Amino acid sequence: MRIFESVFGAFDHRVLDQSAREIVNTARRTGARVRGPIPLPTRIERFTVLRSPHIDKKSREQFEIRTHKRVLDIVDPTPQTVDALMKLDLAAGVDVEIKL
Template identity: 55%
Template structure:
């Protein structure tokens, strides 16, 4: 079945702009983690091996559960 989008996890970090001068000025940084679920019906051993050996770009992870 196609990729099912799971809820996005948002992590927000607040950092003071300056410790001494601008105490009310704050920078906000956000990290969003997007997850997708792919359900494979009737997987074969070759399908599972090819998913485990898949080469992806940095920051992208694949987790295979049986």
């Protein structure tokens, strides 16, 4: 039994969920079993900067970057599954990492 583990990451969770649906549909259509998508904890990176370059040390502004992740396991992929997933065009901004 071979398993492909795919980890997806994106800043926008809607784009990430849409890409995960496309991959699940493609894998199931070619005869592979799919586990997931399983949501992983969201990574939040916060930055604090001064609003003014001269004075007002207490006046600050905060920014954050949220990285959403999902895990998807493809169990017993067929050669057609691998070909279909390689040809699949995902949305911009989605980072895909595949482990065997």
